Amino acid sequence: MRLGLPALVAFFVLPAAAQPDPATAKANALLAQLTLEEKIGQISQFFAFPGMPIDDAVKTGRVGSLLFVTDPKEINRLQDLAAQSRLRIPLIFGFDVIHGFRTIFPVPLGMAASWDPALVEGAQAIAAKEARAVGIHWSFAPMVDIARDPRWGRIVEGAGEDPYLGAAIARAQVKGFQGDHIGADHVLACVKHFAGYGAAEGGRDYDASNIADTQLWNVHLPPFRAAVQAGVGSVMSAYMDLNDVPATGNRWLMHDVLRQSWGFKGFVVSDADAVKSLVPHGFARDGADAALRALHAGINMEMTFGPGDYAKTLASSVEAGRVSVGQIDDAVRPILEAKVRLGLFDTAKVDEARAARVLAAPEHRVAARVAAERSAVLLRNEGSLLPLRPTAHTKLAVIGPLADAPYDQLGSWAFLGDGAETVTVLAGIRAKLGAQGAVEFAQGVQIRRTTPSIFDILKRYKDPEPWSEAQAAEELAKAVAAARRADVAVLVLGELQYMSGEQASRSSLDLPGRQQELLEAVVATGTPVVLVLVNGRPLNIAWASRHVPAILEAWFPGTQGGAAVASLLFGEANPGGKLPITWPKHVGQVPIYYSHNLTQKHEDQAKRYWDDPSEPLYAFGHGLSYAKFAVSALALNRSELAQGAMSRGQQIEISVDVENTGTVAGDEVVQLYVHQRAGSASRPIRELKGFERVSLAPREKKTVRFALGADELRYWSGALRRFVLEPETFDVWVGTDSKASLHGSFKLVPD
Numbered sequence: 001m002r003l004g005l006p007a008l009v010a011f012f013v014l015p016a017a018a019q020p021d022p023a024t025a026k027a028n029a030l031l032a033q034l035t036l037e038e039k040i041g042q043i044s045q046f047f048a049f050p051g052m053p054i055d056d057a058v059k060t061g062r063v064g065s066l067l068f069v070t071d072p073k074e075i076n077r078l079q080d081l082a083a084q085s086r087l088r089i090p091l092i093f094g095f096d097v098i099h100g101f102r103t104i105f106p107v108p109l110g111m112a113a114s115w116d117p118a119l120v121e122g123a124q125a126i127a128a129k130e131a132r133a134v135g136i137h138w139s140f141a142p143m144v145d146i147a148r149d150p151r152w153g154r155i156v157e158g159a160g161e162d163p164y165l166g167a168a169i170a171r172a173q174v175k176g177f178q179g180d181h182i183g184a185d186h187v188l189a190c191v192k193h194f195a196g197y198g199a200a201e202g203g204r205d206y207d208a209s210n211i212a213d214t215q216l217w218n219v220h221l222p223p224f225r226a227a228v229q230a231g232v233g234s235v236m237s238a239y240m241d242l243n244d245v246p247a248t249g250n251r252w253l254m255h256d257v258l259r260q261s262w263g264f265k266g267f268v269v270s271d272a273d274a275v276k277s278l279v280p281h282g283f284a285r286d287g288a289d290a291a292l293r294a295l296h297a298g299i300n301m302e303m304t305f306g307p308g309d310y311a312k313t314l315a316s317s318v319e320a321g322r323v324s325v326g327q328i329d330d331a332v333r334p335i336l337e338a339k340v341r342l343g344l345f346d347t348a349k350v351d352e353a354r355a356a357r358v359l360a361a362p363e364h365r366v367a368a369r370v371a372a373e374r375s376a377v378l379l380r381n382e383g384s385l386l387p388l389r390p391t392a393h394t395k396l397a398v399i400g401p402l403a404d405a406p407y408d409q410l411g412s413w414a415f416l417g418d419g420a421e422t423v424t425v426l427a428g429i430r431a432k433l434g435a436q437g438a439v440e441f442a443q444g445v446q447i448r449r450t451t452p453s454i455f456d457i458l459k460r461y462k463d464p465e466p467w468s469e470a471q472a473a474e475e476l477a478k479a480v481a482a483a484r485r486a487d488v489a490v491l492v493l494g495e496l497q498y499m500s501g502e503q504a505s506r507s508s509l510d511l512p513g514r515q516q517e518l519l520e521a522v523v524a525t526g527t528p529v530v531l532v533l534v535n536g537r538p539l540n541i542a543w544a545s546r547h548v549p550a551i552l553e554a555w556f557p558g559t560q561g562g563a564a565v566a567s568l569l570f571g572e573a574n575p576g577g578k579l580p581i582t583w584p585k586h587v588g589q590v591p592i593y594y595s596h597n598l599t600q601k602h603e604d605q606a607k608r609y610w611d612d613p614s615e616p617l618y619a620f621g622h623g624l625s626y627a628k629f630a631v632s633a634l635a636l637n638r639s640e641l642a643q644g645a646m647s648r649g650q651q652i653e654i655s656v657d658v659e660n661t662g663t664v665a666g667d668e669v670v671q672l673y674v675h676q677r678a679g680s681a682s683r684p685i686r687e688l689k690g691f692e693r694v695s696l697a698p699r700e701k702k703t704v705r706f707a708l709g710a711d712e713l714r715y716w717s718g719a720l721r722r723f724v725l726e727p728e729t730f731d732v733w734v735g736t737d738s739k740a741s742l743h744g745s746f747k748l749v750p751d
């Protein structure tokens, strides 16, 4: 037989190019053998708390995924049961590995305050390694919801208010969890909550979001798109209505945007019982309708507390011809592909002895300390009270309900975090001062949530008995007396573990309980006060910002938080974090964010309320250091660029010099902001479009370079209803917070 050139090409090239992906091939082979009931099992995910009767469902292939099992022995037992099912398809175990698994890192809002994507990536790589060691394959993170209302409790779980910073942190988390490809120490990431959850009305958790198209495309969607571009393997749908269409039944979101426009190839899981809640939303008529509408919208897997609507109704809907087997297959396929890519068909079980070695490994604890140091934000340091000097400050009073509260400082979503392994602020300071110093501790006040939290049942500690009135007065007096005796008082105030997080919205931003009273009483002693905040949202510290010389925002800093705070207070580490969120003066200013539109003359901006200025207490991007920095020599490589050239990939390059003019080494986050002066729609007063955290020795100077291209400058125009890159004049500012004043400009000119 003679083969011509085309045939030869077809023989050598085409077969290779047309090779189906091995994961898809395996998934298709399984689909050919699965019964309808087993297929529905693969798209059903159940919570599996101890004692729940799930064995039978696992053995018969009626469930494909479980969440909330964290014990490697139990995971192995369940995988053995799954191996007894007809086609021996392993289970995929999911869990909320949000900011660490056993070694707890600072909460995500804190990690974002590091402005250090490499740090974030490294932390999630450690979290993945610990989770995978016990047999968990799938993390329900990153949470990338943009939030501009600190009343919303879940603001703590995201990267704050800004889409550009949010996208950078989202990418870093996906890379940390999944690696370049999902290896034995990685887990599948799940970007959530798609989409718009952060805009819940009034900051009330789960409340409806009404988001204009412009805000969706320009503010809320970019971090999701970044996660998809970084290869995120799964997506979780949000609970709430987005512009009257529940996210979990929203085909425009799940199909048109996610799959068609962004090319997402993984699978979508509903949030817990979000399919069932399509009925109370007033969207679906009943459970069967809810399942059909979620499936049709593009929800591959239903996460549910009990038998879900997928499990209960989809088989009859297939029989009744309301949904085809082909549609069910399409939902199952990417889930099976993920199981193949995770290597579960090769090794589903884990080595329990190895798991014990990996959890809380010494190097993980070091990484958690460094992360807490790099996340902290020095909000104020009048008269350079900080850093403390062990020679001058030998008598310390450490005061407050968060000073020695190991679980509380872990923040929410830290179920495996162990109080016994946690270094509190008090312990950190005691260790740092050693024998030379005297540290007196007084709790001062007791704080409590006035309503229970849904997470109370998962707590590994018992809440203390409430103090009587007399005891409360006595404890407050003890704290004041301790402050009087001290050279310096370190007040550790803020929120308990479940005062921030899911179902932890607040109508006030005041320091909970009688903490403000404690603060004022301690300040009144005349002893210099350092306020350390342990919390998950900006709180009302307007009084403190006038009367307390030093304020350090530690967030919920995690397992090693106390060691980190102590290093920062004594200057062994230098604060370099920056606010990823605008800090309001009080709740009346929210929602508040730097990137707003200018709707009147600039000088009138500050006068929008007659009873108070509308400026925030601390600007987005703000954060001090023990070093001093000068940013200078802003230069643009050109003042004009043709619009078409930029569309084809050319960029405006911007450089500045940053110098440490202080006497100690430190970090500065150099930030680039952009404003488009005119166009088819009004543009925000300024938007972050570049940043870099640099470390500098005293007198050291570095040049920082940024590039602005089409990705940074295009936006969704509300007038034209599409993304545009417009030939206009652009302002740029570079500096050390969102008030940056070093200014330049350039023009995009028509071709």
Ligand code: BGC
Pocket (backbone or CB within 6 Å): 096, 140, 192, 271, 272, 502
């Ligand atoms: C939360 C999700 C979480 C899920 C599983 C839900 O209530 O909204 O963020 O991943 O529970 O724990």
